[in-house]
Amino acid sequence: MAVRRVEHVMGLPVSVDLRDGDAALAGRAFAWLHEVDERFSPFKPGSEVCRYDRGELTREELTPDLVEVLSLCDWYEESTGGAFTARVPGRALDPCAVVKGWAVQRAADLLREGGASSFCLNAGGDVVTAGEPEPGKPWRVGVRHPDLADQLSVVLGVRDGAVATSALYERGQHILDGRTGRPVTGLISVTVVADDLAIADTTATAAFALGRDGIEWAAAQRDCAVFIVDEDRQVWSSPGLPVHIC
Amino acid sequence: MLALSVAGLVPVWLYSPGTGHGGEISEVAAPETQPRQEVPAPQSAPPVVPPTAGSAPRSTAPGTQQQAPQQQAPQQQQRALSGPAITTSEGVVQVQVTLQGTKITDVKAVRAPNSNPTRMALPLLRQSALKAQSADIDTVSGATATSEGYRQSLQAALDGAR
Numbered sequence: 001m002a003v004r005r006v007e008h009v010m011g012l013p014v015s016v017d018l019r020d021g022d023a024a025l026a027g028r029a030f031a032w033l034h035e036v037d038e039r040f041s042p043f044k045p046g047s048e049v050c051r052y053d054r055g056e057l058t059r060e061e062l063t064p065d066l067v068e069v070l071s072l073c074d075w076y077e078e079s080t081g082g083a084f085t086a087r088v089p090g091r092a093l094d095p096c097a098v099v100k101g102w103a104v105q106r107a108a109d110l111l112r113e114g115g116a117s118s119f120c121l122n123a124g125g126d127v128v129t130a131g132e133p134e135p136g137k138p139w140r141v142g143v144r145h146p147d148l149a150d151q152l153s154v155v156l157g158v159r160d161g162a163v164a165t166s167a168l169y170e171r172g173q174h175i176l177d178g179r180t181g182r183p184v185t186g187l188i189s190v191t192v193v194a195d196d197l198a199i200a201d202t203t204a205t206a207a208f209a210l211g212r213d214g215i216e217w218a219a220a221q222r223d224c225a226v227f228i229v230d231e232d233r234q235v236w237s238s239p240g241l242p243v244h245i246c
Numbered sequence: 247m248l249a250l251s252v253a254g255l256v257p258v259w260l261y262s263p264g265t266g267h268g269g270e271i272s273e274v275a276a277p278e279t280q281p282r283q284e285v286p287a288p289q290s291a292p293p294v295v296p297p298t299a300g301s302a303p304r305s306t307a308p309g310t311q312q313q314a315p316q317q318q319a320p321q322q323q324q325r326a327l328s329g330p331a332i333t334t335s336e337g338v339v340q341v342q343v344t345l346q347g348t349k350i351t352d353v354k355a356v357r358a359p360n361s362n363p364t365r366m367a368l369p370l371l372r373q374s375a376l377k378a379q380s381a382d383i384d385t386v387s388g389a390t391a392t393s394e395g396y397r398q399s400l401q402a403a404l405d406g407a408r
Contacts, residue, residue: 006405013396015405017385075292122401125388133384142381142400144388150400151378152386165387169395191387199292219371229376236371246381 009033010041010100012124019133021116028114029107029121036103040066042094053093072098072198076206077178080217084206085178101126101164101201108197126164128197140244144169146189146229153189153235154227157244162197166190166204175208186211191227192218193242199224323347 003018003026010033016026041047048066051057059067073086073095086095100123108121108128118131120139129139138157145151146167156163166175167189177184190207194200203221207214207228215236218226225238237243325345383404390399 004405008393013390013393013401015385015401072292079292120385122385122387125386125390125401127385127387129385139385140381140383142383142386144386144400145376145378146388148378149398151380152383152400153376153378155379155381155383156387163387165389167389169389189388202292215371226371228371233376235374235376237374238371246379 005030010037010103010123012100014104014121014123016111017120017122017133018111018116019118019131021111021114021119025111025114025116029110032107032110033103033123036099036106039063040069040095040099040103042092042096049093049095069095069098069102072102072202076202080178080206080210080214082178083184083209083211083214084202085209088176088178088181090181097205098198098202100124101162102198104128104201105162105197126162126197126201127158128162129158130160132159138242138244140246143189143191143227147233153229154191154237154241155244155246156191156193156227157242158193161193161195161242162200163191163193164197164201164204165192166201166208175205177209177211184209184211185231187214187228187230188233189229190214190218192221193225193227194223 001020001022003021003023004016005018005023005026006013006015007030008014009030014030014033016029018026038044038046039048042049042053044050048057048063052059052062052066059070062070070086076084076098077086084097086097087093104121104123104126105128108119108130111119111121112130116130118133119129120133121128125144127139127141129141133139138159141156141158141163142152143154143156143163143165144167145153146169149169168175168187175184176182187208190204192200192204192207194203199221203218203224207218207226210217212230215226215228215230218224218228219236219238225241226236227238227241228236230236323346327343327345328341383400385404386399386401390396390401396402
């Protein structure tokens, strides 16, 4: 049975397009995302993230889930020389850049464990796919054109893979360079294709934080293919990018 | 003669075959005088997910694709040229370059240490101009974080269409 559902969770519109599953299974995935929001939101004073940031919990007292998230934050911070960070000086601990992709990938894992084999999960423009929407066809994932909201800049064909995009659209700059604390410049849109959304999403955000240096940095990440638009509207793409010919 | 430093790892030397040789696959050994570049040790993998993930050795060259010279590009046949197999501290590396005329259309590692060769991401990118298109799609990648942004987005149209 096919199920489609859209809900606002973790501050994001989350859409699920489940081709072989039931409403109860979709409900479990959304329940997990709501749980993550309670536990990991830096905006909820009672969350594990806030309690840890205030020193009420030690690292040893954290749940394995948060340890995993913080370990990912640390790895990408080190790999980018601090451009990507969950700890911008003078601000509260904010692991959201990792939590989103990590949590949505876990939601997709829940759908798989529940028996679903063909679905597409989209959280604020970050996508996890499973199987094929119909036999012989990949999920067609359009990448939004950075300047034209109703247009695409490329269409990707993805089976059992994740696609994440970090971009500056009309809302202005929202990614800071952790080395300077200032808004990042150099890139307009970074799309990363990987097997896992935690990797795709964090790689896209970290590349964005590196500015132009992020082009080569992202392309060098193992098992990641990139589609990057710089400020000059030049496109940089990996030879392995799964471009769907329409 | 045209020299390409691919991914900062392997110097690959190519020369244009004469007319009538287009389409051939040429194997060209690197000259003895070509200096070898040190390959940096791979970085550790990001923790937990996925266990095998990590960085491919980084390029130190800022340019990701060197332009082929414009002269002597009489034909557009596709040619694949393999560089020499080079033993590095990390293992044997060999790169294959595909050319359309004198334009590089693809580069892949045919041998790479500690990885599945076909999946190794080399930091050599294709460069092109940004184009707009519309097409039949199943979903959209691109931030639509706000409710208002979502309502006006292509994704909302897709979600509401079925």
